[in-house]
């Protein structure tokens with residue numbers, strides 16, 4: 533018995549044109565899931581879809597801007613037309629505002645980060661839930677990609693850390709409210725993995741010092757997240773909802 537089986541599940545990954553979402557799409561397709569991929573850079577999405585199909589997987593791609601309700605609605609509709617009702621929504625799209633403090637950011641920075649990381653995840657979850665109910669689906673599954681900055685952070689990650697703290701709290705509140713529909717809502721909270729979101733910090737002058745604060749003494753690799761994501765996406769986590777699954781080499785529990 534494969535506890536972590538996702539074969540045949542229809543899984544949506546928002547923000548799958550690069551980084552973690554791009555990786556998750558390939559990993560889940562390899563595991564037999566049907567993937568619907570969306571982001572603003574359509575050419576990259578189309579390229580990822582072609583790669584997955586060339587490797588024998590099932591994937592569909594469509595433009596998506598999670599800050600626009602109409603775009604999410606169109607995307608979810610197109611995804612359902614491709615593969616039918618959606619089993620799992622992975623709210624992965626996320627941005628940061630550069631190395632800025634609360635005194636340095638302006639309103640545009642605040643709106644950009646909060647509208648993508650928090651409002652976008654709420655909108656996608658809301659519109660997905662509408663569909664689960666309308667379709668008469670027996671169950672639904674939402675996975676929010678949060679971050680260990682939801683609980684511990686360093687100077688200059690404002691308002692990213694604020695958005696992730698709220699996203700983790702939103703996960704718990706949604707779990708409470710969605711349980712009656714048999715919709716589970718959990719979060720994956722990775723530590724630092726080298727992608728466009730983290731490049732500034734991980735390739736910066738303080739990187740060597742920073743990595744010493746991680747008990748396992750290394751940054752995360754994409755593959756470190758595969759098992760935890762499969763747990764949340766599969767029926768192996770059938771009694772988990774409202775959980776924030778931290779995957780960070782011990783970084784969030786490191787001594788001060």
Ligand SMILES: NC(=O)c1ccc[n+]([C@@H]2O[C@H](COP(=O)([O-])OP(=O)(O)OC[C@H]3O[C@@H](n4cnc5c(N)ncnc54)[C@H](OP(=O)(O)O)[C@@H]3O)[C@@H](O)[C@H]2O)c1
Pocket residue numbers: 546547548549550551552553570571572573574576596597598599623624625626627648652677678679680721722723724725726727728729730
């Ligand atoms: N890397 C890390 O160390 C780390 C740690 C913890 C959590 N995370 C989280 O992991 C998630 C993925 O980030 P990443 O590190 O993989 O960075 P990334 O490579 O920059 O990926 C971010 C993705 O989000 C998409 N996106 C941004 N704004 C969007 C919008 N309005 N609508 C739709 N898609 C949008 C981007 O695609 P387009 O630009 O094409 O739209 C891109 O595919 C984020 O939520 C991030 O906060 C990352």
